[in-house]
Amino acid sequence: xxxxxxxxxxxxxxxxxxxxxxxxxxxxxxxxxxxxxxxxxxxxxxxxxxxxxxxxxxxxxxxxxxxxxxxxxxxxxxxxxxxxxxxxxxxxxxxxxxxxxxxxxxxxxx
Numbered sequence: 701x702x703x704x705x706x707x708x709x710x711x712x713x714x715x716x717x718x719x720x721x722x723x724x725x726x727x728x729x730x731x732x733x734x735x736x737x738x739x740x741x742x743x744x745x746x747x748x749x750x751x752x753x754x755x756x757x758x759x760x761x762x763x764x765x766x767x768x769x770x771x772x773x774x775x776x777x778x779x780x781x782x783x784x785x786x787x788x789x790x791x792x793x794x795x796x797x798x799x800x801x802x803x804x805x806x807x808x809x810x
Contacts, residue, residue, distance in 0.1 A: 715787070778803070 718729040718737075726742030738746075757765040785793050796803040 716732055716780045718731050721730055721736065725738070726745065727739040728742070729739065730736045733785050782793070799807075
């Protein structure tokens with residue numbers, strides 16, 4: 701099944717471009733004015749207490765934890781793609797539904 705969502709556009713200024721830089725401290729993004737910022741993932745990795753995750757993985761076992769983690773990562777990636785497509789200001793976004801899997805594909809551009 702394919703579902704197409706159409707949008708009425710409200711003009712917006714273009715987003716400033718940033719260049720991704722891979723460093724020993726994780727991913728960073730450099731703006732056109734030369735400022736460099738860490739990625740959200742780098743910040744969360746450096747500041748997160750992982751003891752709860754470690755305890756959770758031990759309590760349910762590696763294979764179950766790996767399965768749940770993979771599904772959560774897949775869901776997060778699809779959501780990220782949906783937000784990215786929306787921010788690119790398309791005239792439509794296509795959702796391709798196959799069983800429980802939903803794939804997001806960009807539609808026409810403004």
